[in-house]
Amino acid sequence: MTTSALQPTFEDLGRHLATTPFVVVDLETTGAGADASITEVGAVRVEGGEVVGEFQTMVNPNAHIPPLISVLTGITDAMVADAPRVDQVIPPFLEFARGAVLVAHNAGFDVGFLKRACAAQQLPWPGFGVVDTVTLARGVLMRDEVPNVKLATLAHHFRAPEAPNHRALTDARATVHVLHGLLERVGNLGVSTLEDLLEFTRGVSPERRAKRTWASDVPVAPGVYQFVADLPDRDGVIRRQVLYVGKSVNLRARVRSYFTAAEKRPRMEEMVRISTGVEATVCRTPLEAEVLELRLIAAHAPRYNRRSKFPERQLWLKLTDEPFPRLSLVRKVADDGACYFGPFGRREAAEQAALAVYEAFPIRQCTERLSERRLTGRCALGDLGKCLAPCDGTTSRADYVAVTDAVRASLTTDVRGILTAPRSKLGKLIEAERFEEAGRLTARLEAFVRASTRARRLEALAGCAQVVAASRSEEGWEVHVIRHGRLAAAALARPGEVVQAVARDAVRAAEHVPAPLPGMPAATVEEVERVAAWLERSRIIEIEGDWAWPLHGSIALADLPRHALDSVAP
Template sequence: MTTAPAQASFDDLGTLLADLTYVVVDLETTGGAETDRITEIGAVKVRGGEVLGEFQTLVNPRTDVPPLIAVLTGITNAMVAAAPPLREVLPAFLAFAQGCVVVAHNAPFDTGFLRRACEGLGYAYPRWPVLDTATLARVILLRDEVPNCKLGTLARHFRTAVTPNHRALTDAQATVDVLHGLMERVGNLGVHTLEDLQEFSRQVSPQRRARRTWAKDVPETAGVYLFVAEHEAGTGTPGGEAQRHVLYVGKSKNLRARVRTYFTAAEKRRRMDEMVRLATGVETIPCLTQLQADVLELRLIAAHAPRYNRRSKFPERVSWVKITDEAFPRLSIVAGVRDDGATYFGPFGRRQAAEDVVLAVYDGFPLRQCTARLSPTKPSAACALAGMRRCCAPCDGSVDRETYADLVEQVRGALCSDPRPAVRAVSARLTRLVGERRFEEAETIRRRLETLARTARRFHRVSSLAACPEIVAARREGDGWDIHVIRHGRLASTGVASRHDVPQAVARSTVATAETVRPAPGPLPAASIEETEQIADWLEQPGVRIMQIEGDWAWPLNAVLDHETFVHHALGGDAGPGAHLDAGSDPSPDAPPAYASLGA
């Protein structure tokens, strides 16, 4: 577990405060609501605590200075009458502040004037990094230290060398000392970069900021991170060991950068703020590849069911549509797959989706919908669905067992091989409903068929990988190759071949050390559905090369319809040449070369 060190490392990402040059600026204006104009600009350039230069000039506002402003600032009409206009002053100030971090007390006021001045005079407004000492003070200082965060109050608190007096240069000089005082206050909290200091001007709770040092020793590699909470064991706990709870599991390409975001304003989720306050540390597990991190995250979420992970906590909660194995099979929605000889189709994340597919089948095929076990030798009375021609009525002997078996085979084919017959079976009805402007009924049928087509794609992606005893695949990442061994849809081993390695040798070593995986009852993979889908996503990326395969990784012809083809079929169109052929093939001219051509 990563513990909280006393001070963060200077190797952390970001721009070190000690390496920056700051221009601390203050403006005086005429104070009018609509005609407010600049009367004086004062600025101090500092670096590493050393003053590098100062900038001060009065500005002719081309309007009268109100008496109240003249009394407050001491700047009169006579003083600014001979001063240069803003169009002569602004270029000089922009050159003085070029490449610096702009600092001001109540920075939006000063930067707002500078932005409008640039826009009015045709200059591009510089994209300065900006620090606001007033906002920083509100976050850093406690209420019992200062009654407010006015510049005069902060100057007294930090005992600045000069006293602010509403003149631009003097106020800027006082702001320099205030800035240095604020930086000293946050240095012992691990704030050493500009990015860190900017975070203090945002609404981040002190508890989160204090724990940012947890990221100090986290590696900058791909992997998985776990926020954990350890509590002292109760009296009934054997051995008196501390109880460890996993609060949240995540993954990242850069663990340190990702973990750091939880302690900054970049993380805006309210439940994450609560999670960080409850956590006592962060654990990390570096991974060789991003796919390994993706899979490990899913496995850890399934193992620990963290309370702050909203997705994937219960991957086993899926539904399947089952064609029962009996004399007159029927459709049933079940929670799992068993090795009982029946046909299963799915999986479905929601039971409603499974019900939609069942109703889509009933829309196209007169399959029986009753749940009773029928006898092939003892007929029984038919239900109302038979009279409505929604059921072929095997119960009363209207169809024999062989005819009903042919119907079941059509349903099995529509679910597991080619959904087009199911689409064609209701296309005439769908077209009629559209013509009669019965759009709500048409939309219901369309949604059911679309769910069928979408689930068919998921079914074949998962079942095709589950049926493959072994796939060894590689993909170039940078100067090397990520190599994965997949067995029955489960990630069994991972290897990385650098540019100095022979990929085939690394692949053989990866296969030799791979996990032994036993197949699950088909169409289930030997892993969670989500893990197998993650693997399928990776295998289907451009540039993946199949180095070795045992079994067939393919989809049936026309097993999956894209949305446009689906709508075309649903409205009575014919099968076109755009059907999906093979999940593992790449007919394009840029298809990756075969195993033999994969060189070092």
């Protein structure tokens, strides 16, 4: 979509400052602590730049006013003795401020007292918009203009007719003049609406706010959005580049949030600053949006997407196909007859799973290619009994293969061999109160269980040539066609439509997906995991293949105690 020609809608324009009523409020209190009480309330209501009303009252705090406070404000115990209590003051003040935006100098202090007073009376806080003239002044005025942002300093700078004197109404009147002076300054920066003003006080730059019109043509629907920019490539040629890809169930609301204070990530602010437009793609289902997001990130590797930029960077544990097999860490699965276990997103997780295998089975960890006819000396692991040491002929090839067959079974069909072997060692570590070592051993087993669970899910879907399933949502029935783990089609059967008919149409329109390598899915690991998560809570309409995994191919992590394996059956 073209963003340069977009015009603001009335929704984008917001509430103009000239028509926004403000109530400038100031409180005097017995102190600043949580147990302090209000002694005076002063407020001025301003509409269209004109004062239309004032509110002032002393408040009986039902407590002694400290001498230092009396000296500062001039308010004594005698002055508030016959004044109304705070519970008699708050309701009329809320009525005075109805429909307005509260303004205060250091608003957190004054609004905090008002909120506590409402809570004490069990009155709902009206949810006023709040403008803090301290924050506004810091964003507008330079140090060479004012040395600080104290109310007295700002009142003098803007030539307020009344100087603040630590009395509520007088200070509120001075704050009115400060507010008008600050609004005049921010008006020159493009701030003309209440929404602009609130975003300005939250640190949102005018350039960022100006781009909010980009969201006006983005549909209110689920889908994927892309921030794009025209930038030079390595050869200096200006090309369209995708900076960021995201998904949302409400594209317009999500895109709009990037131009407000709701988006606080520095990288995102930088991304919005250099972007030149937003493109949106509506999806029929949330799963389709999730998958499209993953595919776009994989295709463009956007510089501002931290996760999923390189889905091809997966690691696998390979049980090699050689006379004396060993574990090897590889980046690709090949059709070479070897056994592959994974995938792993991080090298550390793969290494932890490998250590779990070594803990259970004494297979070799060296990388040399061994031969029965060429013997060598054993290493330290062989001396410690942690390796069968086929290198020196101690173990025959047949005996070694029997152990590696057990390893292969643990990697493919039955995790119990990995989980039960360390039980005795784990118990001894706990008995000796060596809890850190016990924790490391448990972490290895957990890494293995996670990898096994992921592997079984991937293999189960990869082996199904086609799965057609549906899941009910608020909009109707979400229908998906999945082929070898890849989302091949998505559809939505709305109320009144026949789900089976929609599913048949989706199958006819589905993407052709060639069969991948045995045990491997036809999509990235992340996509298959998203598809599997959706499929496991859906209803199957049609299936070609066996969507299942071995009985003991995995266990729930809840069945793996932190410092014991007693719940795992032998």
